[in-house]
Amino acid sequence: MYRENYIRSLRAELLSLVEDYLTPIALRYGYSETPLETNIKWRPLVLVLGNYSSGKSTLINEFLDTDVQGTGQAPTDDSFTIITYDSEQDNGSRIRVTEERDGKFLLNDPEYPFESLKKHGQRFISHFKLKKVNSPFLRNLSIIDTPGMLDSITERDRGYSYQDVIGDLAQIADLVLILFDPHKAGTVREAHTSLRDTLPAKTFEDRVLFVLNRIDECTSLTDLLRVYGTLCWNLSQMTGRKDIPMIHLTYSHRAARRDVTRGESGYLHYLENQREELKTAILQAPRHRLDNLAAFVEIHSERLTHLLEALINYRCLLRRFRFKFFTTGFLLSLLAGAGVTLFAFSNPILSSLEQNYLIGGGGGVALLVFLFWATFIRRTSTSRFNRKCLAEVDSLTTIENQTRRDSWYAVKDHVYGYMRKTSGNFSLRQLRQEYSAARGVFDKGSKEIREALNELSTIRHTDDPDDAELDERAPAFMRDSEV
Numbered sequence: 001m002y003r004e005n006y007i008r009s010l011r012a013e014l015l016s017l018v019e020d021y022l023t024p025i026a027l028r029y030g031y032s033e034t035p036l037e038t039n040i041k042w043r044p045l046v047l048v049l050g051n052y053s054s055g056k057s058t059l060i061n062e063f064l065d066t067d068v069q070g071t072g073q074a075p076t077d078d079s080f081t082i083i084t085y086d087s088e089q090d091n092g093s094r095i096r097v098t099e100e101r102d103g104k105f106l107l108n109d110p111e112y113p114f115e116s117l118k119k120h121g122q123r124f125i126s127h128f129k130l131k132k133v134n135s136p137f138l139r140n141l142s143i144i145d146t147p148g149m150l151d152s153i154t155e156r157d158r159g160y161s162y163q164d165v166i167g168d169l170a171q172i173a174d175l176v177l178i179l180f181d182p183h184k185a186g187t188v189r190e191a192h193t194s195l196r197d198t199l200p201a202k203t204f205e206d207r208v209l210f211v212l213n214r215i216d217e218c219t220s221l222t223d224l225l226r227v228y229g230t231l232c233w234n235l236s237q238m239t240g241r242k243d244i245p246m247i248h249l250t251y252s253h254r255a256a257r258r259d260v261t262r263g264e265s266g267y268l269h270y271l272e273n274q275r276e277e278l279k280t281a282i283l284q285a286p287r288h289r290l291d292n293l294a295a296f297v298e299i300h301s302e303r304l305t306h307l308l309e310a311l312i313n314y315r316c317l318l319r320r321f322r323f324k325f326f327t328t329g330f331l332l333s334l335l336a337g338a339g340v341t342l343f344a345f346s347n348p349i350l351s352s353l354e355q356n357y358l359i360g361g362g363g364g365v366a367l368l369v370f371l372f373w374a375t376f377i378r379r380t381s382t383s384r385f386n387r388k389c390l391a392e393v394d395s396l397t398t399i400e401n402q403t404r405r406d407s408w409y410a411v412k413d414h415v416y417g418y419m420r421k422t423s424g425n426f427s428l429r430q431l432r433q434e435y436s437a438a439r440g441v442f443d444k445g446s447k448e449i450r451e452a453l454n455e456l457s458t459i460r461h462t463d464d465p466d467d468a469e470l471d472e473r474a475p476a477f478m479r480d481s482e483v
């Protein structure tokens with residue numbers, strides 16, 4: 001309980017850092033069109049991928065303890081289904097689907113983090129849905145069941161890019177499960193592309209779990225070992241990894257033939273614990289969410305700091321330019337005024353006029369020159385200055401290492417866009433305030449939040465001190481939310 005409270009307050013703290021400090025900046029400077037927290041506000045997500053008929057839906061049904069998803073040997077279900085918790089109906093009544101919603105609704109509801117998937121088009125939208133289930137398994141996470149990976153299908157057949165969709169889903173998922181079965185142990189083409197290209201680009205190695213499912217269908221232990229070996233070989237070819245990733249071996253009790261699971265001489269009972277381990281790993285998704293959230297806060301605060309830093313540099317250059325420009329204009333107009341006065345004094349006709357008129361005339365000329373300078377000349381030179389800054393936008397920052405290079409590439413277009421849009425007409429003071437806020441979040445993100453996560457890993461599930469103790473053990477920032 002203590003651990004859960006700790007996770008909850010850490011999560012709330014991270015969310016409020018994003019909401020209060022990063023989102024206003026991100027929206028103002030065009031870094032993001034939607035509030036940054038919409039992607040992370042929702043529940044921890046577990047994405048289930050795998051060959052068709054590898055038993056994805058059956059395994060999900062088994063975990064939820066009811067038949068939520070349709071199953072079958074042929075590629076039965078070609079939809080992406082978000083399976084989420086219905087807390088209102090979790091009152092001991094029969095576990096069932098309590099509500100269903102279609103893609104059009106889901107992709108337009110800002111409550112859900114799927115708005116950005118709209119770009120995958122109509123065919124995808126009609127293959128996207130949500131089911132609410134009152135299963136306690138879903139209390140802290142949601143599951144996404146997906147259409148099976150196939151060999152023969154092309155993008156045109158599906159009507160949307162499967163790889164792009166699973167890439168986007170993997171990006172927001174906290175855990176990605178990849179299921180294989182003994183019949184097609186990693187040989188399907190779409191699996192190959194996902195493992196080699198899509199997933200490495202969109203998620204982290206430690207968020208991916210490999211599962212060899214339907215192991216009850218191996219006829220003997222030797223058969224299982226052969227399948228396992230094949231899968232390992234295929235995985236190392238696909239992922240390019242030299243180390244063999246952990247592969248969970250499991251099967252569904254519901255689907256397996258009774259005589260197989262009951263067989264005393266079989267090997268299956270040695271592997272019984274694997275399903276429980278897999279279940280525990282899935283239930284740990286909220287813990288991954290914290291890591292993801294911390295990484296999210298770190299990355300975006302770092303990028304926004306970089307964006308603001310470049311704009312500050314630009315604004316300082318502009319200020320220097322303006323100062324120089326007006327000083328030059330002032331001196332020039334003084335010079336012109338003095339020149340005209342001297343000329344008038346030395347001119348025999350004009351010098352007969354009263355002295356005050358001559359000095360006033362010189363002052364008038366100085367004023368006219370200055371006005372001309374401050375309007376026409378200023379407009380053209382400022383736009384020339386801005387054009388130069390835009391052309392040399394890279395010179396607004398320093399890039400010392402790869403991290404800085406990455407963050408600059410992520411924000412460069414936004415810096416350019418904002419400079420173009422405003423031509424420098426924004427407040428340097430506000431920029432500096434925002435910079436120190438984003439910088440503050442970044443410092444917290446990289447140090448204190450990591451400390452808090454480390455602290456969390458030392459708290460065992462059984463620890464249950466009073467909640468009051470949270471105040472003593474939690475890092476300072478969880479008690480004091482000022483940046």
Ligand SMILES: Nc1nc2c(ncn2[C@@H]2O[C@H](COP(=O)(O)OP(=O)(O)O)[C@@H](O)[C@H]2O)c(=O)[nH]1
Pocket residue numbers: 050051052053054055056057058059070071072073075076077148213214215216217250251252253255256257
């Ligand atoms: N023997 C056995 N059959 C399974 C197992 N898991 C699923 N099946 C069967 O395999 C077929 C495909 O399962 P399904 O869950 O629809 O696969 P999906 O396409 O990956 O969602 C169904 O007929 C299931 O009954 C398992 O662990 N053992």
Ligand SMILES: [Mg+2]
Pocket residue numbers: 056057058069070071076077145146148
């Ligand atoms: Mg299925």
